[in-house]
Amino acid sequence: MDKLRQKENDRIRELISDDLFVEWRLVRSEELNAYWADFIRRNPGYSDALDAASRMVDSVRINERHVPPGIRIALYEKIAGRLRRRRFDMYAAILSVSATAAILVMAAIFGKFVLNDTPDKNVAVQEITTDRYANENILLITDGKVVELENVEEAITIDAEGAIAVTGKDDIIALPEPAKDALSRIVVPAGRRSSMTLSDGSKIWLNSCTELTVPNRFDGRTREITVRGEIYAEVAPGSKPFIVHTPDFNVVVHGTVFNISVYENDGEKFVVLVEGSVSLNIAGGKPVRLEPNQIALVGDAGIEKRNVDVNEYIGWKDGILIFNKAPLSLILTKIGRYYNIAFEAEDGPELMRRRYSGKLFLTGNIDSMMSSVSAITSTRYAIRQDTIHLMKP
Amino acid sequence: MEKPQVSNNKLPECTFSFVYEQYLDDLYSYGMGFGVSEDDCLDAIQDVFYKLFSSRKKLAEIENLKTYLLCCLRNRLFDIARHSGRMFTLPVDSIVFNTDAGFTDTLVISEEQKIIKEKVEALMNSLSSRQREIIYLRYMQKLDYDEIARIMNITPESARKQVYRSILAMRKHACKKAVFAFLFHFM
Numbered sequence: 001m002d003k004l005r006q007k008e009n010d011r012i013r014e015l016i017s018d019d020l021f022v023e024w025r026l027v028r029s030e031e032l033n034a035y036w037a038d039f040i041r042r043n044p045g046y047s048d049a050l051d052a053a054s055r056m057v058d059s060v061r062i063n064e065r066h067v068p069p070g071i072r073i074a075l076y077e078k079i080a081g082r083l084r085r086r087r088f089d090m091y092a093a094i095l096s097v098s099a100t101a102a103i104l105v106m107a108a109i110f111g112k113f114v115l116n117d118t119p120d121k122n123v124a125v126q127e128i129t130t131d132r133y134a135n136e137n138i139l140l141i142t143d144g145k146v147v148e149l150e151n152v153e154e155a156i157t158i159d160a161e162g163a164i165a166v167t168g169k170d171d172i173i174a175l176p177e178p179a180k181d182a183l184s185r186i187v188v189p190a191g192r193r194s195s196m197t198l199s200d201g202s203k204i205w206l207n208s209c210t211e212l213t214v215p216n217r218f219d220g221r222t223r224e225i226t227v228r229g230e231i232y233a234e235v236a237p238g239s240k241p242f243i244v245h246t247p248d249f250n251v252v253v254h255g256t257v258f259n260i261s262v263y264e265n266d267g268e269k270f271v272v273l274v275e276g277s278v279s280l281n282i283a284g285g286k287p288v289r290l291e292p293n294q295i296a297l298v299g300d301a302g303i304e305k306r307n308v309d310v311n312e313y314i315g316w317k318d319g320i321l322i323f324n325k326a327p328l329s330l331i332l333t334k335i336g337r338y339y340n341i342a343f344e345a346e347d348g349p350e351l352m353r354r355r356y357s358g359k360l361f362l363t364g365n366i367d368s369m370m371s372s373v374s375a376i377t378s379t380r381y382a383i384r385q386d387t388i389h390l391m392k393p
Numbered sequence: 394m395e396k397p398q399v400s401n402n403k404l405p406e407c408t409f410s411f412v413y414e415q416y417l418d419d420l421y422s423y424g425m426g427f428g429v430s431e432d433d434c435l436d437a438i439q440d441v442f443y444k445l446f447s448s449r450k451k452l453a454e455i456e457n458l459k460t461y462l463l464c465c466l467r468n469r470l471f472d473i474a475r476h477s478g479r480m481f482t483l484p485v486d487s488i489v490f491n492t493d494a495g496f497t498d499t500l501v502i503s504e505e506q507k508i509i510k511e512k513v514e515a516l517m518n519s520l521s522s523r524q525r526e527i528i529y530l531r532y533m534q535k536l537d538y539d540e541i542a543r544i545m546n547i548t549p550e551s552a553r554k555q556v557y558r559s560i561l562a563m564r565k566h567a568c569k570k571a572v573f574a575f576l577f578h579f580m
Contacts, residue, residue: 016505019567022512026532027560056505060513062492062533065422067435075435076413079442141411181535185411213414 011049016056025057055221069247138194140166142184142216149194156186156196162217178216185213188229191340193316198225201236205317208337209263230261232317235276249282249298258290259314263337269298272313321360328352328377331360335373338362345390351379409446416462419534424466426490426529437473441465460540463530467544490526492517519566524559531556 015021024032040047067075138149140156142164149156155167162178186206188194194206199217206212210229218240226245235242235253242253246262248269256276262269271280273290280288280296280303288296288303295313297304315322316338323331329352332343339362345351358376363369370381370388379390420441424434441462445452455461494513496506517525523545530536530544538549538556545552 013505013508016509016512019512019516022509023516023560023563023567026513026516027528027563029560057509057513059496060494060509061497062494062513062517062529063422063426064418064495064497064533065425066418067421071435072417075417075439076410078439079413079446082439082443083446183415 008049008052011046012053012056015046015049015053021053022057025054138189138192139187140164140184141187142182155194158184158197158199158214158216160199160217162199164216181219182216183213184216185211187211189340190337193338198223198236200238200240202242203234203236205232207231207261207316208340227260227262229263230259230316232259232314233257249280252279252281252287254278259310261313270313271296271298272308272310274310274314315359316362319362321362322358323360324357325355326357328354328356331356331373335360335362335369339366339369340386341366342387343390344387345379346392351377351390409452412445412452412458413442416459419459420462420466423463423529423534424470426492426526427470428489428491429470433473434470437466437469440469457540459534460536460543463534463536464544489522490529491522492525492529516563516566520559520562524555524562527552527555528559 020032020035024036036050040050138154140147140149147166149166156164157167158164162182164184186194186196188206188208188210190208192208195204196206196212196214197203198214200223202223204212204225207230210227210231212229212231213226215224221240223238223240223242224245225243228247231244233244233253234257237256244251244253244260246260246269247264248262251258251260251271254277257274258276258278259272259274260270261272271278271290272295273292275292277292278290280290280298282288282298282303285303288305290296290305293307293310295306295308297306309324312322312324316334321331321334321338332352335341336343354377356376358372360369360372360376366383366388370383373379374381374390377390379392382389382391417438420438421434424437425431427434429437444465445455445462492514494510494517496502496510502510517528520528527541527545530541536544538552541547541552541556542549547555
């Protein structure tokens with residue numbers, strides 16, 4: 001067995017040491033295609049070695065460089081800053097808001113929690129705002145076009161040939177046989193959610209404030225997608241490894257069902273595994289493998305693994321928010337994203353730090369949802385424009 | 394087939410970040426080939442994106458964004474070189490384009506990968522600077538002759554001929570080595 005493998009390795013090495021072979025994989029001219037096809041005809045034993053050697057040489061990249069994440073963001077900020085400074089360009093202001101991480105405003109606290117009726121002049125108002133996207137509709141950007149999805153029922157489907165359709169609409173948005181490496185991007189603003197089927201049959205649910213980039217077709221040796229925000233994925237089985245890229249880490253999927261949350265303004269980013277097996281790769285660290293019902297929390301201190309009840313993390317997909325001793329600030333952030341509303345609370349940080357456990361049904365009706373929230377947190381609420389004020393009862 | 398609704402006159406702001414994310418690495422990879430410092434390259438890229446994003450009309454109208462951006466970057470790098478001697482140590486007309494080979498996602502490369510890397514680099518170094526640039530644009534950036542022509546400021550026909558000549562030069566390099574190997578065998 002070893003001798004066979006040795007022979008195979010020798011053949012592979014022979015091929016990759018041949019300048020003509022390397023040149024062929026680089027330029028793929030007709031002349032060289034014919035030459036090597038002929039070579040295989042005369043030496044059929046080399047067929048496997050040729051495939052393996054081809055894969056090796058094909059994975060070479062010339063001059064490939066990536067701008068590191070920190071510099072990427074800083075550079076974008078510089079561009080946004082310059083655009084902002086141009087007079088009368090109101091769009092530049094929106095550009096900077098949508099580009100940077102969500103704004104989480106915590107006013108400085110001067111007063112303390114007072115139980116009587118006369119308000120303490122120094123108690124500061126605490127605000128929780130959410131990512132504000134200029135658009136209220138889900139956007140599908142593909143093939144040089146921008147398509148807005150207005151109705152809640154619309155879902156995006158990519159078929160095996162890379163054709164993109166939106167259910168509920170009769171038109172095909174992007175034709176089959178897309179250009180090689182064609183990408184599509186879905187942007188889900190606050191207050192909306194979406195789901196889509198990829199060309200391999202994998203199903204992805206997108207939570208509010210999420211951007212997902214996928215290839216129209218998985219032509220390469222891997223299936224790779226990029227996400228910012230939160231998704232729940234059911235990955236179709238397949239021989240090509242499925243990899244999810246996020247700004248801070250990659251998730252390599254060996255099995256099927258998981259939830260990734262990588263919101264910029266959340267303290268922790270995480271991956272929760274429901275079924276199957278995934279591993280997280282973080283730059284400069286060892287890969288971390290997850291079993292079902294485990295969470296990997298990615299923070300400044302590194303990756304922490306814990307056993308959890310997955311329902312707490314994936315309920316959003318079905319409109320249910322389950323929280324277990326979660327601080328009110330986190331609960332309101334999640335609700336804020338889901339409905340695209342901001343919260344204001346008059347009690348200072350003490351209220352926001354209180355922890356609650358429970359289940360919220362995120363129905364379309366904000367009032368019924370808020371009455372559950374006030375019941376759980378013992379507060380009163382009032383809706384003014386698109387901000388909800390929480391007050392002492 | 395009816396075209397779906399497209400809101401082209403109110404391009405969402407997120408398109409800027411989409412375009413930026415999509416093409417930043419391509420621009421960086423291409424720009425660094427000219428032997429400039431990382432800072433100078435990123436400055437030039439900043440200028441290119443700023444110019445593009447300043448005009449929303451332009452962004453909506455340009456058909457081939459990648460080619461446009463690469464072309465802008467090349468021009469910008471050359472403009473900077475013309476006006477300040479600091480970026481390039483050689484005079485402007487002999488600006489070199491260099492290439493190196495590598496493998497993505499690997500910290501340590503195998504023996505086989507080392508061999509391939511050396512071979513690819515040797516093949517590319519057997520070419521002139523201009524030929525290297527053309528081969529890079531054709532086979533790494535996967536551009537067609539029209540696109541290469543726009544970026545390098547030549548005709549598509551000239552682009553095609555130069556690609557052909559580059560392949561010939563690589564072949565000469567390959568065969569020269571084969572001849573030496575052959576001679577060595579008989580010594």
